[in-house]
Amino acid sequence: MELAIKIFQFILSISILVILHELGHFLPAKWFKTKVEKFYLFFDPWFSVVKKKIGETEYGIGWLPFGGYVKIAGMVDESMDTEQLKKPAQPWEFRAKPAWQRLIIMLGGVTVNFFLAWIIFSCLMANNGENIFEAEKMTTPLSYSDAAKKMGFEDGDKILKVDGKTQKDFKKLALDVLLSDEVTVERKGKEVTFHTNDDGKALVFNDPEPRSFLTPRLLPVIDTIAFKEAKDAGLKVGDQITEINGKTIHFFDEVRPIATQFAGKTIDLKVLRDHNVVDLKVPVSKEGAIGINAMKQIEKYNKHIDYGFAGAVQRGFTLTIESLTYQIKQFKLFFNKKVQGYKKVGGPLAIINKMEVKKSENGSLSIDWSWFWGFTAMFSVWLAILNLIPIPGLDGGHVIFTLYEMIVGKPVPQKVLENAQMVGVIFLLGLMVLIFGSDIFKWISGTL
Numbered sequence: 001m002e003l004a005i006k007i008f009q010f011i012l013s014i015s016i017l018v019i020l021h022e023l024g025h026f027l028p029a030k031w032f033k034t035k036v037e038k039f040y041l042f043f044d045p046w047f048s049v050v051k052k053k054i055g056e057t058e059y060g061i062g063w064l065p066f067g068g069y070v071k072i073a074g075m076v077d078e079s080m081d082t083e084q085l086k087k088p089a090q091p092w093e094f095r096a097k098p099a100w101q102r103l104i105i106m107l108g109g110v111t112v113n114f115f116l117a118w119i120i121f122s123c124l125m126a127n128n129g130e131n132i133f134e135a136e137k138m139t140t141p142l143s144y145s146d147a148a149k150k151m152g153f154e155d156g157d158k159i160l161k162v163d164g165k166t167q168k169d170f171k172k173l174a175l176d177v178l179l180s181d182e183v184t185v186e187r188k189g190k191e192v193t194f195h196t197n198d199d200g201k202a203l204v205f206n207d208p209e210p211r212s213f214l215t216p217r218l219l220p221v222i223d224t225i226a227f228k229e230a231k232d233a234g235l236k237v238g239d240q241i242t243e244i245n246g247k248t249i250h251f252f253d254e255v256r257p258i259a260t261q262f263a264g265k266t267i268d269l270k271v272l273r274d275h276n277v278v279d280l281k282v283p284v285s286k287e288g289a290i291g292i293n294a295m296k297q298i299e300k301y302n303k304h305i306d307y308g309f310a311g312a313v314q315r316g317f318t319l320t321i322e323s324l325t326y327q328i329k330q331f332k333l334f335f336n337k338k339v340q341g342y343k344k345v346g347g348p349l350a351i352i353n354k355m356e357v358k359k360s361e362n363g364s365l366s367i368d369w370s371w372f373w374g375f376t377a378m379f380s381v382w383l384a385i386l387n388l389i390p391i392p393g394l395d396g397g398h399v400i401f402t403l404y405e406m407i408v409g410k411p412v413p414q415k416v417l418e419n420a421q422m423v424g425v426i427f428l429l430g431l432m433v434l435i436f437g438s439d440i441f442k443w444i445s446g447t448l
Contacts, residue, residue: 001365006355009367011065013376015041017113017383018068024112025070025105032101035092038071072105076417099406106398113384117323120377122316128370129306130315135159135170138301140216143253148213151177151200155217157185157192170301174214178204179329198338205339218252218294222271227291233282235292236273243270252294260288323381392424 018041029036036057040048044062051060062068074093089096094105144153160166161184162176177183178201184193204213220241225231241249244258245268259267262284269280282290307315333339355375358368387395397420405411 002357003352005357005365005367006352009355009372009375010352013372013379014065014067016376017116017380018042020112020116021109021383021387022068022070024108024110025072026108028101028105028108029070029072029094032097032105033092034094034097034101034105035073036070037073038069040070041068043067043069076414076421099402099411103399103402103406106395106402109395110384110387113380113387114320114324117377117380117384118316118320120316120373120380121319121323122313124370124373124377125307125315125319126309126312129304132168132303132305133170133298134301134303135167135173138170138216138298140218140298143215143217143251145204145213147200147203148177149200150203151196151213152183152194153185153214154187157187159214160184160186160191175326177214179326179333198336201333201336202339205333215253216298218297220249220252220255221294221297222292223296224293225291226293227285227289229283229285230291234278234280235269235271235282235290239271239273239278241269242272242277244268255290255292256288259284259290263288320377320381323378324385327378327382327385391427392420393427394424397421397424 022039022041026036026039038058038060040060040062042049042062043064043066044051044060045064048060048062051058053059072094074089074095094102097105138158141156142158143155144157149155159173159177162173162180163182164184167173167176177196180196182193182195184191186192222235222237222239222241225235225237241252241255243249244255245262247258249255264284264286266281266283267290269282271278271280284290356368356371358366358371360366388399390396390400392398401412401417401420
């Protein structure tokens with residue numbers, strides 16, 4: 001059931017994004033009286049699931065859920081239909097239109113992606129408001145993992161600036177640090193600025209929970225018990241953990257590293273309860289978790305912000321730009337020789353695996369619509385960025401050729417366009433096979 005909900009969310013999200021992206025090409029094409037031969041959700045090699053011709057356009061749904069397309073007459077595209085291009089250009093063909101019109105048609109898809117993200121973020125802000133974790137007001141010291149210490153941190157460091165900028169929301173601080181070049185901290189009463197080491201970033205980036213490399217240093221007092229097994233073992237809210245397998249515990253962040261070492265086994269806990277020491281045997285999940293938390297100690301730093309219409313629109317725009325900035329910055333991790341972020345790139349299977357499902361107290365599963373729309377907005381920005389990469393076969397490739405024509409004053413030769421498109425399609429197909437192959441390998445090896 002959970003997998004079915006995740007698959008449904010993925011298909012729904014990608015369908016919304018693809019249809020609206022292609023509509024961004026379709027509408028200006030029709031506006032400029034350009035013939036659109038096909039409008040497809042998903043790809044349809046050899047056959048389509050559904051198709052219907054309305055006017056001059058065939059609308060359909062393909063069987064290969066990798067995206068979608070509009071086939072515009074007189075355009076060198078992924079269909080590689082060059083027979084029509086051998087004939088003289090007709091007034092209703094893409095190639096017969098002025099360069100500025102072709103540029104608008106090509107940029108229509110990514111423009112829709114950007115505005116869609118803005119609209120979704122604005123609606124979320126207007127409907128739900130926003131919860132931030134006020135980093136500037138935090139007095140709780142921070143604990144750092146071994147990977148973070150390799151980056152240059154020391155336990156107790158208070159982060160003041162990342163690349164010269166302050167971050168108001170603690171929840172975004174970890175990502176800021178991971179994408180940073182330098183960090184300024186308050187250490188033992190002094191300001192210290194250091195470059196974040198790529199070796200440490202590599203360790204953090206390959207951690208199953210990369211955002212956990214910096215955490216507030218909390219007392220080991222349990223305020224939430226999520227796992228039934230922990231409750232059955234005798235743990236209670238209010239218990240203070242004093243020992244695990246004979247090792248003294250001073251802070252809550254010391255619990256998880258020990259539990260991880262005994263994943264799938266049972267550990268011995270000593271807890272302080274009503275001034276008495278209680279011995280318990282507590283099971284650890286296969287993922288190395290006990291199912292407890294102590295985060296309520298810092299709830300006072302949580303702040304909810306409600307927005308009116310104008311404020312929601314403004315905040316929605318800011319979040320769209322922020323999402324765009326974060327995703328562009330991630331490219332330097334992808335191509336970093338030490339971090340090797342490209343190894344973490346996932347395809348549809350990886351995305352489906354990360355989709356969230358809401359679980360109620362009675363165990364029923366449902367879609368968390370706030371999470372779904374937030375994911376769709378971020379994914380929309382990501383698709384805009386990908387489509388603008390100047391590779392033949394993507395919108396960015398067509399844009400580059402069109403801009404060249406507008407600057408030089410003459411079009412790129414038809415044969416060059418065809419060859420470039422062929423190279424681009426082969427490259428994209430190879431990349432698709434590589435990503436899917438990586439997904440399948442991770443799935444088989446259990447690391448997806």
